[in-house]
Amino acid sequence: MSTDSTQALSPAAQQSRALRDTLGQFATGVTVVTTRDAAGQPVGMTVNSFNSVSLDPALVLWSIDKQSLGYTAFTAQEHFAVHVLKADQQHISNLFAGRGADKFGQVHxxxxxxxIPQLDDCAAYFHCRLAQCIDGGDHTILLGEVLEFTANGGEPLLFHRGRYRALAGD
Known part of the structure; x- marks a missing residue:
């Protein structure tokens, strides 16, 4: 009997895993996106699909899985914030990637x-107005108009091939 876990997967699941692994070859920054739900409670999630779109007008995008717990909050609220995490904020990324914890009770x-909830001491911060939701298969692409932004600097938290990474030295 094979010990390779991919052998037990269906061909479609194997293809999906192979695609995910291949996409993982692209290094990304790590962000946390925040908003409020309909009851006014803070909602946040770790996102690595953040990207710039346009400088004029100032637009950014990110995508959310349609099965995500925060899906309704992010697609229904008028505003959201994107926080670019610093290299020493891996714990924040892990916290907001998980389910069930009192995430906002564990961060400043x-x-x-x-x-809109604004996390302290991130590398950069973008306050956005939701401009458009675009169907993207099992995800929805959120296009945001940047209303405010701040760059605080610091080394970015990176993600590549399923692991956090650091920038190479100069």
Whole structure:
């Protein structure tokens, strides 16, 4: 009997895993996106699909799985914030990637513009107005108009091939 776990997967699942592994060859930065739900409670999740779209007008995008617990909050609220994490904020990435924990009780944050949760001490911060939701298969692409932004600097938290990484020295 084979010990290779991919042998037990269906051909479609094997193809999906192979695609995910191949996409993992592309290094990304790590962000946490925040908003409020319909009851006014803070909602946040780790996202590595963040990308710039346009400088004029100032637009960014990210995508969310349609099965995500925060899906309704992010697609229904008018505003959201994107926080670019620093290399020493892996614990924040892990916290917001998980389910069920009191995420906001374990980090320093404040109510930012439009009462959107703003995490403290990130490399960069973008406050956005939701401009458009675009169907993207099993995900929805959220296009945001950048209303405010701040760059605080610091080494970025990177993700590549399923692991956190650091920048190589100069």
């Amino acid at each position: 944050w404040q109510a930012g513009s439009n009462d």
